[in-house]
Amino acid sequence: MTYLAKPKLRHPDLPINKLGYTRRDYEGSVSTLCAGCGHDSISAAIIQACFELDLPPHRIAKLSGIGCSSKTPTYFLGHSHGFNSVHGRMPSVLTGANLANRDLLYLGVSGDGDSASIGLGQFAHCIRRGVNMVYIVENNGVYGLTKGQFSATADRGSKSKRGAINGDSSIDLVSMALQLGATYIARSFSGDKTQLVPLIKAAILHKGAAFLDVISPCVAFNNHLGSTKSFDYVREHNEAVNRLDMMTPRAAITAEYAPGTVESVTQHDGSTIHLRKLAANYDPHDRIAAMTYLQERASAGEVVTGLLYVDNDPSDLHDSLNTVAAPLNGLGETELCPGPAALDKINASLR
Amino acid sequence: MKPTDIGAPEYFHKVVDCQWACPAHTPVPEYIRMIAAGRYADAYMVNWTSNVFPGVLGRTCDRPCEPACRRGRVEDEPVAICRLKRVAADYKGDIKDRLPQPATSRNGKRVALIGAGPASLTVARDLLPLGYHVVLYDQDPKAGGMMRTQIPKFRLPESVLDEEVDYILGLQPELRLGKRIDSLKALLDEGYDAVFVGSGAPRGRDLEIPGRQEAKANIHVGIDWLSSVSFGHIDKIGKRVIVLGGGNTAMDCCRSSKRLGGETVTVVVRSGFEEMKASPWEKEDAMHEGIPILNFLVPKAFIHKNGRLTGMTFDKVKAEYDAKGRRNLVPTGEPETLIECDDVLVAVGQENSFPWIERDIGLDFDKWGMPVVDTTTLQSTNPKVFFGGDAAFGPKNIIWAVAHGHDAAISIHKMLQGEDIKDRPPPTVNLASQKMGIHEWSYDNDVSNDLRYKVPWRDPSETLKNIRLEVELGFDPKLGFAEAQRCLNCDIQTVFEAKLCIECDACVDICPMDCITFTPNGEEDELRQRLMAPARNKTQDLYVSPELKTTRVMVKDEDVCLHCGLCAERCPTGAWDMQKSLIQMTHAEHACSRSHA
Ligand SMILES: Cc1cc2nc3c(=O)[nH]c(=O)nc-3n(C[C@H](O)[C@H](O)[C@H](O)COP(=O)(O)OP(=O)(O)OC[C@H]3O[C@@H](n4cnc5c(N)ncnc54)[C@H](O)[C@@H]3O)c2cc1C
Numbered sequence: 041m042t043y044l045a046k047p048k049l050r051h052p053d054l055p056i057n058k059l060g061y062t063r064r065d066y067e068g069s070v071s072t073l074c075a076g077c078g079h080d081s082i083s084a085a086i087i088q089a090c091f092e093l094d095l096p097p098h099r100i101a102k103l104s105g106i107g108c109s110s111k112t113p114t115y116f117l118g119h120s121h122g123f124n125s126v127h128g129r130m131p132s133v134l135t136g137a138n139l140a141n142r143d144l145l146y147l148g149v150s151g152d153g154d155s156a157s158i159g160l161g162q163f164a165h166c167i168r169r170g171v172n173m174v175y176i177v178e179n180n181g182v183y184g185l186t187k188g189q190f191s192a193t194a195d196r197g198s199k200s201k202r203g204a205i206n207g208d209s210s211i212d213l214v215s216m217a218l219q220l221g222a223t224y225i226a227r228s229f230s231g232d233k234t235q236l237v238p239l240i241k242a243a244i245l246h247k248g249a250a251f252l253d254v255i256s257p258c259v260a261f262n263n264h265l266g267s268t269k270s271f272d273y274v275r276e277h278n279e280a281v282n283r284l285d286m287m288t289p290r291a292a293i294t295a296e297y298a299p300g301t302v303e304s305v306t307q308h309d310g311s312t313i314h315l316r317k318l319a320a321n322y323d324p325h326d327r328i329a330a331m332t333y334l335q336e337r338a339s340a341g342e343v344v345t346g347l348l349y350v351d352n353d354p355s356d357l358h359d360s361l362n363t364v365a366a367p368l369n370g371l372g373e374t375e376l377c378p379g380p381a382a383l384d385k386i387n388a389s390l391r
Numbered sequence: 392m393k394p395t396d397i398g399a400p401e402y403f404h405k406v407v408d409c410q411w412a413c414p415a416h417t418p419v420p421e422y423i424r425m426i427a428a429g430r431y432a433d434a435y436m437v438n439w440t441s442n443v444f445p446g447v448l449g450r451t452c453d454r455p456c457e458p459a460c461r462r463g464r465v466e467d468e469p470v471a472i473c474r475l476k477r478v479a480a481d482y483k484g485d486i487k488d489r490l491p492q493p494a495t496s497r498n499g500k501r502v503a504l505i506g507a508g509p510a511s512l513t514v515a516r517d518l519l520p521l522g523y524h525v526v527l528y529d530q531d532p533k534a535g536g537m538m539r540t541q542i543p544k545f546r547l548p549e550s551v552l553d554e555e556v557d558y559i560l561g562l563q564p565e566l567r568l569g570k571r572i573d574s575l576k577a578l579l580d581e582g583y584d585a586v587f588v589g590s591g592a593p594r595g596r597d598l599e600i601p602g603r604q605e606a607k608a609n610i611h612v613g614i615d616w617l618s619s620v621s622f623g624h625i626d627k628i629g630k631r632v633i634v635l636g637g638g639n640t641a642m643d644c645c646r647s648s649k650r651l652g653g654e655t656v657t658v659v660v661r662s663g664f665e666e667m668k669a670s671p672w673e674k675e676d677a678m679h680e681g682i683p684i685l686n687f688l689v690p691k692a693f694i695h696k697n698g699r700l701t702g703m704t705f706d707k708v709k710a711e712y713d714a715k716g717r718r719n720l721v722p723t724g725e726p727e728t729l730i731e732c733d734d735v736l737v738a739v740g741q742e743n744s745f746p747w748i749e750r751d752i753g754l755d756f757d758k759w760g761m762p763v764v765d766t767t768t769l770q771s772t773n774p775k776v777f778f779g780g781d782a783a784f785g786p787k788n789i790i791w792a793v794a795h796g797h798d799a800a801i802s803i804h805k806m807l808q809g810e811d812i813k814d815r816p817p818p819t820v821n822l823a824s825q826k827m828g829i830h831e832w833s834y835d836n837d838v839s840n841d842l843r844y845k846v847p848w849r850d851p852s853e854t855l856k857n858i859r860l861e862v863e864l865g866f867d868p869k870l871g872f873a874e875a876q877r878c879l880n881c882d883i884q885t886v887f888e889a890k891l892c893i894e895c896d897a898c899v900d901i902c903p904m905d906c907i908t909f910t911p912n913g914e915e916d917e918l919r920q921r922l923m924a925p926a927r928n929k930t931q932d933l934y935v936s937p938e939l940k941t942t943r944v945m946v947k948d949e950d951v952c953l954h955c956g957l958c959a960e961r962c963p964t965g966a967w968d969m970q971k972s973l974i975q976m977t978h979a980e981h982a983c984s985r986s987h988a
């Protein structure tokens with residue numbers, strides 16, 4: 041960790057967004073994580089994404105569980121709402137908050153221990169309900185905060201810092217999210233912000249359950265030879281299926297692409313994702329094919345990254361519950377308690 | 392781009408903007424840290440070694456370092472480097488036992504120095520300890536040159552100057568004061584092994600417009616008038632004074648007039664206020680004393696009655712720019728302006744003049760009447776004769792005179808040791824890590840926004856009455872400490888070891904100034920566009936690493952780095968380290984010990 045506060049001074053030519061903020065205005069307090077932790081890079085990517093999307097910080101809620109990863113919301117978006125919940129329970133707190141006020145942007149930040157071990161059930165139900173959120177797992181394959189025990193995402197056969205071999209099968213959260221019906225699924229790497237930032241931006245603009253599995257090396261306990269979550273390993277085995285180049289409704293494509301290599305995906309709010317294909321036959325709209333492809337590449341020892349699945353016409357929990365458009369927490373007593381006549385009517389309909 | 396060679400002595404030197412900009416390359420952050428630590432005598436000696444007149448310069452320097460200061464690029468105003476130098480001088484105590492001693496044996500070589508201004512005094516200081524027999528000539532009765540004759544005492548008390556001149560005279564040059572040199576040829580014939588011309592730019596420009604002759608009793612050339620004031624030959628002036636000119640001499644003239652009986656003192660300049668040659672702080676000081684500066688007025692005539700000056704007329708002009716961007720002053724057509732006055736001081740420029748140098752002694756002059764002098768060695772076309780200070784390339788300032796003095800001393804020393812004077816001794820560079828523990832650094836790196844502190848002044852009701860009373864009181868130790876803390880320690884360098892980097896981005900994320908980028912390599916111009924923040928200041932280098940594992944390179948824009956060390960603090964592998972680069976210019980003394988080593 042660092043004892044010095046980051047000086048308020050900034051580069052005089054730092055870009056300013058539509059709200060008049062620089063990227064620095066989206067920062068939080070200085071990180072207390074180990075120097076070099078991948079999680080800090082993910083925080084920086086979130087900051088960059090929110091800045092680029094001109095998001096008003098006070099319309100964002102950050103929710104997390106327990107772990108080094110779950111501590112990070114303190115280190116970004118210092119002017120947003122935050123709730124640091126109980127280990128593995130971020131999803132239910134987020135779901136509740138989202139039901140109460142559907143107008144905020146929900147950022148769930150979790151770790152592989154938080155989501156794949158103690159919180160696996162919470163993770164599954166939150167995704168299958170289609171809560172409108174960005175759910176980021178900062179995946180380092182260990183319990184960083186409790187000194188580096190294997191987590192449930194550690195690959196079978198990978199080696200701990202002290203030399204122990206992991207004998208258990210690993211949980212692949214991306215495969216689970218595909219199976220559970222998430223409508224936006226991506227995997228990326230903390231050490232590749234050019235890939236990560238656009239993926240976060242597109243996830244923010246997605247209306248539905250957006251899940252990001254971000255491999256994030258733990259420099260203290262899982263960045264050695266024999267680890268499959270180290271900087272070197274991920275860089276060597278990274279297979280990106282595509283790249284998101286541009287994704288705001290406003291930005292025009294400036295780069296030139298060979299015909300057939302770019303696919304434009306228009307999201308619900310009218311924003312467009314321009315996907316540059318790297319794996320020629322990969323179709324990010326085919327859930328079943330995606331599952332197969334992932335299993336195939338994983339057994340070949342590759343870490344598939346990129347936008348893996350997106351539903352062009354997603355729906356969320358509020359759609360299926362048919363809630364009113366106004367946030368519930370904004371409704372007054374008359375709307376919430378319509379009186380005995382309304383109750384009678386409901387009761388009658390149930391007879 | 393090619394990987395940066397941080398072994399080249401200039402690379403890190405350029406990062407220390409103030410030191411790089413200083414003609415004498417004084418290690419500024421090094422002495423500022425000493426001031427912050429209360430080590431005033433040490434800070435003084437760092438200065439004295441480098442710039443010879445810390446007490447004088449701490450009050451009068453033109454401070455080319457301050458516009459260069461990095462603090463000015465990340466905040467509004469630079470560190471008050473100059474006035475901090477004064478703090479070192481004011482609080483140093485007795486440092487005599489740290490000064491070099493007069494040489495115990497002489498080397499048999501005789502060197503004449505013409506003029507006893509800062510340039511010659513620097514040559515004397517560098518050569519005397521090496522055993523040279525130095526003969527110092529000046530037409531004036533005391534050594535000091537224009538530091539004594541021109542700079543008013545309310546800016547530079549005589550005691551401060553005397554002290555620092557005496558440190559040099561203590562090295563025992565042979566003094567021939569009150570002796571004007573009228574023939575360089577005759578002097579050379581006396582068999583000197585080398586001659587240094589440090590005679591300054593002694594002639595003030597005059598203004599030949601109607602009425603000049605008739606009203607001459609009340610029209611004075613600025614620098615002549617100032618030296619008469621300095622020597623006490625003049626102690627009053629009329630109630631209404633016009634000062635013509637926009638340079639520092641004009642500012643000294645008007646402020647002096649105000650102290651010698653001038654009630655309405657007006658400065659008049661031909662061109663715009665912004666274009667005046669005087670330093671901004673000199674202008675401020677004058678205006679602070681109630682002296683208006685009128686601009687865009689071209690002198691037309693001196694008005695006189697019965698042989699007495701009564702006023703001056705001016706044409707009002709405005710600035711127009713032609714297609715090439717050149718400025719012309721064109722009349723506005725308004726009626727001429729009359730300003731009534733009793734005295735006029737003409738401070739419209741200063742010139743060199745060498746009537747005492749014969750043109751047949753192998754010493755070439757150019758078409759402007761200036762000697763042909765090598766800018767590095769300061770040698771003239773007569774190999775025995777060297778020039779420095781204002782005499783070499785026209786009027787500049789004290790710190791340039793000092794820098795020339797050091798360079799000329801090296802040349803003279805090398806020449807008289809039979810070495811090639813073109814082969815210049817490189818500066819000494821020391822790089823040392825400042826890491827003391829996991830989160831401990833040997834310097835104070837907690838950078839914050841911090842505005843420049845003002846130097847306290849004595850009350851004008853006192854200073855305007857006494858021309859010898861110093862206006863500025865200087866920082867006291869408390870203010871000095873606060874101002875010293877504004878220094879960013881630019882000499883504590885960020886040093887990158889590519890082999891250790893795992894490309895985790897931690898340094899990129901933490902850097903408050905977006906200095907660091909990991910990116911594919913490219914040509915400099917193109918690379919500058921695609922960094923974390925655009926690197927538009929091309930005077931500042933990019934630090935480029937060798938290729939890393941991912942085939943990218945680390946590029947650091949040196950421009951606005953705060954030297955806060957957060958990158959090094961955040962790096963998990965120690966790929967970044969903060970290392971102090973102490974760069975010291977080699978003077979004649981070191982060159983000597985080196986060549987004999
Ligand atoms: C009014 C005024 C204010 C200034 N204020 C500042 C200031 O605040 N800060 C600053 O940095 N600079 C200032 N300067 C400029 C600075 O004084 C000079 O640049 C500097 O003194 C030059 O040093 P020098 O050694 O080249 O010569 P000088 O200081 O000019 O010394 C030359 C000496 O040579 C002597 N001499 C000349 N010819 C002969 C001869 N033939 N025989 C014997 N002796 C001779 C002269 O008497 C003189 O003493 C000021 C100048 C003026 C005019």
Ligand SMILES: Cc1ncc(C[n+]2csc(CCOP(=O)(O)OP(=O)(O)O)c2C)c(N)n1
Pocket residue numbers: 106107108109110127150151152153154155158178180182183184185186191
């Ligand atoms: C209910 C409960 N059980 C166990 C713990 C101990 N604990 C704290 S953090 C953590 C694991 C965190 O792992 P992960 O979510 O991967 O975060 P990381 O530190 O690796 O980023 C555990 C088991 C706890 N705080 N609460």
Ligand code: SF4
Pocket residue numbers: 073074076077078079108109180184185257258259260261
């Ligand atoms: S223990 Fe690991 S996960 Fe936690 S801060 Fe340190 S490097 Fe990051």
Ligand code: SF4
Pocket residue numbers: 885901902903904905906907947951952953954955956957958959
């Ligand atoms: S010292 Fe390092 S972290 Fe601080 S401004 Fe310079 S490059 Fe950035």
Ligand code: SF4
Pocket residue numbers: 076891892893894895896897898899958961962963964965966967
């Ligand atoms: S923090 Fe250190 S290891 Fe990480 S990218 Fe920067 S220099 Fe490299």
Ligand SMILES: [Mg+2]
Pocket residue numbers: 107109151152153178179180181182183184191
């Ligand atoms: Mg973990």
